[in-house]
Amino acid sequence: MAIITIATDFGTADGYTGAVKGVIKSLAPNCEIVDITNELTTIPKAAIALYRYSACFPDGTVHLIIIDPTVGAGRRALAGSDSRYYYVGPDNGVFSMLTWNRRSVDWYNIQEDRLPPREISATFHGRDIFGPAAAMISIGHRPEEFGDKTNDPVMIEIPKARKSGDLIAGEIIDIDSFGNLITNIQGGMLSGNYKVMLEGEKVPLGRTFAHVPLGSPITYIGSLGFLEIGVNKGRADIYFKAIIGSKVRVES
């Protein structure tokens, strides 16, 4: 029974995601829908969330992600696959982080007329295109059946940290719901003794926020494998007045 994960920015009160699920279950009665979220906010943050959960799933999972502010404006609809998963969503950069796993994804440009016939609205491709494509993949169809291969999916630049000598110049790329600051500095870049500066302020090193006093800041390798900055039972975003893009510097 194939799994389809669903992440959207639809909220739930209007029933939009419900409509997508209904279409999926109509086309693929035996698939298993796993809810991820209906609270996606920005495309970069959605790209990071997808990176966080997608690789935890069993091989063959179809990851459907819909944050689509330019629906109807001619942006392409993508279906893709790599060595483990399938992906379906709008061509707006939401898949940009997948390559950080060094995974190579083959992308195909979904053509409406290759999907089961239905009237296509101009504003709800989740129900009319993405949901049906994900459902069809879950029952055995392949992304390449839906359209031509494309080699230039939209990629948003999620900046990578740069190492030069003993210095690493990175930045905050995500702030999670607890206020933890996720940097773009991968754990593997770090070795020996080092110190971490966030916007010029030194942050103590540790294994986790529980290792410092209440309300104190700490930096550690987070669950995504990147350097993170947190505050024990507090919010690091507020503590540091940090935002996406705040500069982080590591000195060895």
Next chain:
Amino acid sequence: MAIITIATDFGTADGYTGAVKGVIKSLAPNCEIVDITNELTTIPKAAIALYRYSACFPDGTVHLIIIDPTVGAGRRALAGSDSRYYYVGPDNGVFSMLTWNRRSVDWYNIQEDRLPPREISATFHGRDIFGPAAAMISIGHRPEEFGDKTNDPVMIEIPKARKSGDLIAGEIIDIDSFGNLITNIQGGMLSGNYKVMLEGEKVPLGRTFAHVPLGSPITYIGSLGFLEIGVNKGRADIYFKAIIGSKVRVES
């Protein structure tokens, strides 16, 4: 494996919907629960959401919807069926939009003593009546087993647009989480050239919000088949200071 969709106004933090799901899985271990929302707000808005998602599901789906401010006050509990689906919920108007699909629903007044025995609380019929009824239907029982037929379910008036000559007088009946304004003017009422006025202000026509500059308003046939008014990457409710009931006029 029968599907039961669940929409409530319970939120999730208290575990109320969890309790309903537990009761359902105890009575109908093989049913498939599909989450719609726990964030229903008003009965009219819930009625529109149900209209939006219900018909996307496969035949035989049981739609369970619980927004029940008058629980315990003697309002009836309904189970119903039409040619495709089953419905379970309180008799307070939440099913009022179903007839817009020209579907005829047979309604039955659920009697507590026709359900599997359990103590019935005065305040949580989702767990004690609606959930059990939905579960029993999903395993093959029919709504008519639960009580007498009723021909006067509560219907709330969701106003219909009126056409007279070249004019259509409609209004805003829903505002979605993106701030898009959904009117009660069905696409089929429109033909040829027309112009749309929202509270006296002309709104340009288009296929979707992506077709106007950022921050500009547009009107289009939305995914529900009704005329909608949106703002490209903005909120039409704020742009127009529109509310449920704001008047929309179409002139051909």
Next chain:
Amino acid sequence: MAIITIATDFGTADGYTGAVKGVIKSLAPNCEIVDITNELTTIPKAAIALYRYSACFPDGTVHLIIIDPTVGAGRRALAGSDSRYYYVGPDNGVFSMLTWNRRSVDWYNIQEDRLPPREISATFHGRDIFGPAAAMISIGHRPEEFGDKTNDPVMIEIPKARKSGDLIAGEIIDIDSFGNLITNIQGGMLSGNYKVMLEGEKVPLGRTFAHVPLGSPITYIGSLGFLEIGVNKGRADIYFKAIIGSKVRVES
């Protein structure tokens, strides 16, 4: 097909719960995940929510609950079982209410090296320890396989009402999303005529909030079996300026 319920404080936007679900489905492809919430707020409130939904589920259900502010600080990870269910979560008191059902739970201290091998992060035991433990239980492993028995799980004191003669001294232990006030006075403690005082103000008795005028307060036996105080279509927390810990006194 074993059921695993999931309740967390992760929100959904970051994809943390998605990651937990992915790990679970990888280890236990046939389990059925039932979402409870991602909006747990405090440990006492989570304990009450667990009490509210857990016993509604079929025997054999695995209840996974993750609210874990001290992750990484050496707090133990627990897996337990009673005559009906399995439980997995942090040893911080979140299971404290289970004993109110007079259920006796056997607890075991989960050792990381008894779980399927994976790298264990310091900050995301939901994905790395609790999720895997729940998955393994759902496919037939027993809590005692994961570690030694522990007889001193952390218990938070959720105060019990005290009866002395004709008086019961209780307090508010939960406020639900509707603003209803849940006391710690169990229905079975009440008999005959009695009056209820909340912080010195008398609250009329009834079966449910629907039995008093709009905006009026009422006290009734709630769906959890405890005395509750509500306001018909209003919020009792606001009406009474009540908080967790506000005193309730019953005089017979």
